[in-house]
Amino acid sequence: MLQLCEEIQKTRLPLEGFQTIFSGSATVADKALSNQEALTGSAGYGSDYIGFYNTAEDRFGDAANLTNAVEAFKRAKRLGMLAEVLSRAKTDLDKIR
Amino acid sequence: MRFGPERQNLALERDALIARMHPASLEPNPSLWTAVAVNLRTFRQRHSLAHQRHHNEYHRRAATLRNQIGGRRVRVSALAQLIQVRELDEAVSVDVSSRFEDLAASVRNCSLESDFDLESAPWCNQPKLPIDETAPERQVLEIFGAMDASMREYNRRLGVHAVRQLMADSASPQMDTIINLIQVADPASWKTCWTKT
Numbered sequence: 001m002l003q004l005c006e007e008i009q010k011t012r013l014p015l016e017g018f019q020t021i022f023s024g025s026a027t028v029a030d031k032a033l034s035n036q037e038a039l040t041g042s043a044g045y046g047s048d049y050i051g052f053y054n055t056a057e058d059r060f061g062d063a064a065n066l067t068n069a070v071e072a073f074k075r076a077k078r079l080g081m082l083a084e085v086l087s088r089a090k091t092d093l094d095k096i097r
Numbered sequence: 098m099r100f101g102p103e104r105q106n107l108a109l110e111r112d113a114l115i116a117r118m119h120p121a122s123l124e125p126n127p128s129l130w131t132a133v134a135v136n137l138r139t140f141r142q143r144h145s146l147a148h149q150r151h152h153n154e155y156h157r158r159a160a161t162l163r164n165q166i167g168g169r170r171v172r173v174s175a176l177a178q179l180i181q182v183r184e185l186d187e188a189v190s191v192d193v194s195s196r197f198e199d200l201a202a203s204v205r206n207c208s209l210e211s212d213f214d215l216e217s218a219p220w221c222n223q224p225k226l227p228i229d230e231t232a233p234e235r236q237v238l239e240i241f242g243a244m245d246a247s248m249r250e251y252n253r254r255l256g257v258h259a260v261r262q263l264m265a266d267s268a269s270p271q272m273d274t275i276i277n278l279i280q281v282a283d284p285a286s287w288k289t290c291w292t293k294t
Contacts, residue, residue, distance in 0.1 A: 018120045029124055078127040079120060086118055086130070089137055093115055096144055 005040040008033050011076050014083030021087050029076035032069040035059040101229030104147060110140050148228050152207070158232035159204050165237060166201050169244065173197045176247055185254045190247040196240050203233050 012033060041047075042055035060066040100108040116122060117133045173194055180188040205226060263269050 015120070022119050072124075075124060075127055079124055082123070082127060082130050085134075086120070086123075089118060089134075090115065092141075093111055093137075096111055 011080045014080040032072035179251045
């Protein structure tokens, strides 16, 4: 869970960078990442299984939604890896006016 | 939008690319970026070619304009002097000289006449030539027209002044010449001279 938490934070950075380049670039991944962050937080040291279950149920409702959130996270990671090239391409296109 | 009316297809293509590369568009399937990147490369090449053509066309026209402007410098200088002659009445087109200099400065010069890298920045950088900027041919016509009109007016005033000077001295050796000219010319054009003398 700690590894997932770190990966979420690493993924967030490039996605947040999009917002300065693309207007209105908040994505559905934002919510998925927030929910997974909450889940990893409730699985940390000192948390009990009931708290973890409650967070999972509150944030995802059912297993299918958790699966979807994990898929969204994977896509967000791939999108994050494109951040640099996308930002460069957008900046270039903005100059072409 | 700076593409100009003749390149709206490029403007639309650019906007479509920006929409397709938006994170919200790519998020459901980030692998679509591969196709967008190919289209982006094609767009850059098309834009660079369009810009190169525009660049060459602009500088071909600009070279002609520079020659025309250079050929008018003597006339601008003459007008500047005529404006200061009080005997020629109120000055005409006093701003022509400054407008002419502004025009001369506005014609861009660029050492990159052709063959710049298609993958390079979207503009020629010395100095930057936007793709919608055209050589100032219309302004040249306007200012040259104003200059010609001013010069015609000063020629008329000079003529009137010269005739008055001669008429004031009936013993002038040029008087016979004037009389001969009047005989072959349209006297109606001398009306101003007669009425004011």
